[in-house]
Amino acid sequence: MLHKIARLLKRIELTEFHLRLRHYWCNMDSIELLPPPAVRGMKILERDHFKKHVPIPRLHVPENKAQRVLPLVKKLLLKMEHLQPVRAVEDGREILLHPLPVKAWESLPTQELEKLQVTESNFIVSELQLGYENWNANEILKSVLPANEDGLTSYSRIGHIVHLNLRDHLLPYKQLIGEVLLDKVPNCRTVVNKAATIDNTYRNFQLELISGEADYQVETKENGVPFEFDFSKVYWNPRLSTEHERIVKLLQENDVLYDVFAGVGPFSVPAAKKRCHVLANDLNPVSFHWLRHNGKRNKCLTHLKMYNKDGRQFILEDVRQDLLLHWRTPSESKYSIHITMNLPALAVEFLDAFRGLYTAEDLTDLPETVIYPTVHVYSFAKGENTKALVRQLVEDNLGAPLGNELESISFVRNVAPNKDMYRVSFNLTKDLLLTPKSVPSRKRIATEDIENVVDKVKCV
Numbered sequence: 001m002l003h004k005i006a007r008l009l010k011r012i013e014l015t016e017f018h019l020r021l022r023h024y025w026c027n028m029d030s031i032e033l034l035p036p037p038a039v040r041g042m043k044i045l046e047r048d049h050f051k052k053h054v055p056i057p058r059l060h061v062p063e064n065k066a067q068r069v070l071p072l073v074k075k076l077l078l079k080m081e082h083l084q085p086v087r088a089v090e091d092g093r094e095i096l097l098h099p100l101p102v103k104a105w106e107s108l109p110t111q112e113l114e115k116l117q118v119t120e121s122n123f124i125v126s127e128l129q130l131g132y133e134n135w136n137a138n139e140i141l142k143s144v145l146p147a148n149e150d151g152l153t154s155y156s157r158i159g160h161i162v163h164l165n166l167r168d169h170l171l172p173y174k175q176l177i178g179e180v181l182l183d184k185v186p187n188c189r190t191v192v193n194k195a196a197t198i199d200n201t202y203r204n205f206q207l208e209l210i211s212g213e214a215d216y217q218v219e220t221k222e223n224g225v226p227f228e229f230d231f232s233k234v235y236w237n238p239r240l241s242t243e244h245e246r247i248v249k250l251l252q253e254n255d256v257l258y259d260v261f262a263g264v265g266p267f268s269v270p271a272a273k274k275r276c277h278v279l280a281n282d283l284n285p286v287s288f289h290w291l292r293h294n295g296k297r298n299k300c301l302t303h304l305k306m307y308n309k310d311g312r313q314f315i316l317e318d319v320r321q322d323l324l325l326h327w328r329t330p331s332e333s334k335y336s337i338h339i340t341m342n343l344p345a346l347a348v349e350f351l352d353a354f355r356g357l358y359t360a361e362d363l364t365d366l367p368e369t370v371i372y373p374t375v376h377v378y379s380f381a382k383g384e385n386t387k388a389l390v391r392q393l394v395e396d397n398l399g400a401p402l403g404n405e406l407e408s409i410s411f412v413r414n415v416a417p418n419k420d421m422y423r424v425s426f427n428l429t430k431d432l433l434l435t436p437k438s439v440p441s442r443k444r445i446a447t448e449d450i451e452n453v454v455d456k457v458k459c460v
């Protein structure tokens with residue numbers, strides 16, 4: 001019986017030890033490993049002020065035992081930036097241990113170590129000098145920025161550029177934040193802050209250079225596809241990469257894509273690479289330039305036609321014409337047609353362009369089996385029930401209820417507190433394409449009416 005209890009206790013002890021081993025030791029939970037408290041509130045980056053001496057537990061083991069000791073203490077190693085936890089010393093190896101789980105020799109798996117003739121005499125605690133280089137950007141900024149307010153929660157990376165959207169209380173620290181990110185983020189050469197809300201037509205972010213070079217020409221990859229553009233003159237948001245991927249995944253070779261607000265091509269270029277037939281449009285001449293460049297760079301110009309005009313004009317002229325062409329061309333294989341409209345602050349207001357796009361005469365002689373396009377329109381909505389609001393916005397601007405034609409209303413991302421971005425996907429019908437604008441079934445919603453639900457100005 002006693003035997004059994006002893007075995008059970010041993011098992012519990014071992015399990016507890018292994019559970020402890022599995023724990024992730026956060027450096028910032030250890031007072032010893034925090035940067036010196038004096039750096040709090042620093043506004044000009046003084047790298048020297050981060051130096052401090054910390055008592056660190058260590059094991060000294062002979063070279064011939066190191067390989068067998070290491071697996072036993074692997075999860076207790078002290079891991080910090082630019083710090084080798086296992087170093088060569090004169091008579092073997094020195095293993096630096098984390099001061100949080102290792103308070104004394106007894107904190108280690110002593111039985112296993114002793115089997116290797118590693119004893120308490122191999123264990124010492126001695127001082128180690130830490131400095132600015134040993135903390136990552138997050139740790140440095142957490143120790144400097146005001147403790148009682150939100151810190152720097154996130155930033156975007158676009159090629160060599162780090163793009164911040166600093167809250168007001170962090171603005172006095174912007175120079176320091178910029179320098180820390182420049183030092184710590186691999187391959188970062190430029191740090192910019194969003195200077196104002198993007199209320200301009202072309203939706204490009206207004207940038208303030210806070211650190212590094214004023215070089216906005218970037219090369220980046222999204223979902224494996226390379227893109228190049230001037231970030232200061234076009235719209236690009238890496239937070240949309242999943243959404244771009246979702247749409248591109250819907251498309252198969254030979255499908256048709258009309259991209260009304262194409263930017264530099266995050267929907268259009270991957271779709272053209274998949275050998276879809278793509279018509280891509282953007283009003284911004286600089287976006288148009290980089291759209292063409294990206295089409296060329298990705299060797300998909302044969303499947304990409306580009307336009308530089310207003311989205312409404314693009315729908316009324318080019319989409320209209322191209323759809324007729326597809327409908328009139330007999331096709332052996334099945335294909336689908338998609339229209340992307342990603343200008344979330346305004347896109348819904350372009351939906352009425354589909355009403356009465358054709359006359360009955362235009363559509364005579366078309367086979368009954370023609371495929372009508374699926375529209376993916378993006379919209380912001382602000383308030384309580386944002387999902388219901390976007391549906392209402394789409395229906396009001398389209399001038400018809402979505403009914404059975406609604407495919408989905410998908411949450412894309414939260415843009416600000418109480419403000420969400422959605423995609424509404426629905427199918428256009430022959431009826432809608434034939435119903436002239438002069439007899440809308442519902443009043444097109446007035447811009448002023450939607451001011452409550454859609455923040456037209458702050459396109460983030």
Ligand SMILES: C[S@@+](CC[C@H](N)C(=O)[O-])C[C@H]1O[C@@H](n2cnc3c(N)ncnc32)[C@H](O)[C@@H]1O
Pocket residue numbers: 201202203234235236237240260261262263264265266267281282283284287309310311312342343344
């Ligand atoms: C939010 S960005 C989306 C770009 C890209 N489709 C994406 O998903 O990242 C909207 C784009 O619409 C363009 N734009 C703004 N107003 C326009 C209009 N009236 N007609 C066509 N394009 C417009 C802007 O230049 C910008 O590139």
